[in-house]
Amino acid sequence: MPPGTDMAISHSTHFVRSLARQMFVCIPVLAIIFLAVPSDATEPDSPTTRSLPKGELGRVIELGREIVQNTANHPLSKPYVGNALHCTSCHLDAGTHPTAATFLGIATAYPAWSPRENRVVTLQDRALNCFMRSQNGTRPPVGSEVAVAVTAYITWLSTGQPIQQNADFPLGPRHVPPLADADVAAGGDTGRGGELYAEHCASCHNDDGLGGDDGPPVWGPRSYNDGAGLSRVPKLAAWLKVAMPLDDPYLSNQQALDIAAFVNRHDRPVFRLQEHLPAADKMGQYNGKSAAE
Numbered sequence: 001m002p003p004g005t006d007m008a009i010s011h012s013t014h015f016v017r018s019l020a021r022q023m024f025v026c027i028p029v030l031a032i033i034f035l036a037v038p039s040d041a042t043e044p045d046s047p048t049t050r051s052l053p054k055g056e057l058g059r060v061i062e063l064g065r066e067i068v069q070n071t072a073n074h075p076l077s078k079p080y081v082g083n084a085l086h087c088t089s090c091h092l093d094a095g096t097h098p099t100a101a102t103f104l105g106i107a108t109a110y111p112a113w114s115p116r117e118n119r120v121v122t123l124q125d126r127a128l129n130c131f132m133r134s135q136n137g138t139r140p141p142v143g144s145e146v147a148v149a150v151t152a153y154i155t156w157l158s159t160g161q162p163i164q165q166n167a168d169f170p171l172g173p174r175h176v177p178p179l180a181d182a183d184v185a186a187g188g189d190t191g192r193g194g195e196l197y198a199e200h201c202a203s204c205h206n207d208d209g210l211g212g213d214d215g216p217p218v219w220g221p222r223s224y225n226d227g228a229g230l231s232r233v234p235k236l237a238a239w240l241k242v243a244m245p246l247d248d249p250y251l252s253n254q255q256a257l258d259i260a261a262f263v264n265r266h267d268r269p270v271f272r273l274q275e276h277l278p279a280a281d282k283m284g285q286y287n288g289k290s291a292a293e
């Protein structure tokens with residue numbers, strides 16, 4: 001029985017007034033209980049069961065989810081993608097995987113400081129920059145339908161989480177944990193990495209790394225370019241530890257570094273910023289009412 005219900009019944013003559021009074025008491029009490037429980041335990045984030053907001057906002061969030069799952073093919077995102085990958089190729093389960101570059105909770109970190117850009121960046125900037133590097137494509141215009149949809153979806157995945165803007169990195173509270181400095185300093189061995197790749201990865205990503213029915217390309221012209229986060233060996237190793245082999249990540253730090261060194265030794269598109277920026281008049285769009293409306 002919800003707290004206070006018994007009181008409402010015993011004061012049945014003043015039922016309505018009493019109920020109203022109790023709601024005044026109960027709502028703040030519930031709010032305090034809710035805020036006091038650590039966010040991990042309350043986990044309002046069950047994007048698979050939570051319903052979408054009503055109306056146009058819900059529709060745009062759903063559109064964003066479709067784009068994240070099918071970025072290379074969706075008509076709104078395809079023009080901005082230059083490889084075979086989708087956002088979900090790395091942000092597994094459309095960003096709802098708890099560890100593999102999760103989108104859960106990340107909207108709380110923005111606007112955040114980005115050492116790479118030497119600027120404070122918004123969540124939209126951060127998402128659009130992944131198009132230039134990880135997707136080897138072009139940055140969609142700020143305020144464009146694709147930019148708004150993807151950002152709306154990602155923001156919705158942070159529902160109920162407290163704002164905690166990140167002053168150090170453009171990363172959310174559950175970002176991929178970096179490997180220990182000592183392991184990174186020891187580096188990876190491409191020879192051992194090749195053997196491990198053949199054993200643990202090639203069944204899905206192919207011996208030639210160009211992917212197939214069971215996994216996307218991990219090197220070559222249809223993979224991420226050398227400006228992407230994963231093109232750095234320590235970053236790829238840290239991501240592999242929590243993401244691959246798919247559904248059963250079990251690599252040791254050393255194995256992850258060896259495989260990462262082997263994978264990233266191969267050719268992939270070269271990143272030159274100028275080639276990935278949109279034309280000046282396509283940098284942004286006015287995202288509001290037109291004068292005619």
Ligand code: HEC
Pocket residue numbers: 068071085086087088089090091101102106109123126127128130131134135150154170171172173174175176224228229230239
């Ligand atoms: C090749 C892999 C790859 C692809 C494809 C990719 N990303 Fe990322 N993205 C990453 C990695 C790795 C990070 C850093 C995550 C971390 O360290 O936790 C990242 C970070 C981000 C962040 C910041 C995360 C945070 O914790 O604040 C956003 C937002 C983002 N990506 C959006 C996108 C979107 C939108 C797409 C599709 C258009 C996309 N990414 C495609 C690899 C990728």
Ligand code: HEC
Pocket residue numbers: 085088089090092093197200201202203204205214215216217218219223224230240244245246251259263
């Ligand atoms: C059971 C099949 C399977 C195995 C085994 C596997 N992967 Fe993957 N991998 C995938 C799939 C599928 C994706 C894309 C995820 C999605 O779309 O849901 C992926 C994504 C990736 C990505 C990011 C996208 C890209 O193509 O660059 C990298 C990097 C990667 N895997 C590397 C590895 C490495 C290294 C291993 C071995 C340690 C490995 N994978 C083992 C299936 C697999």
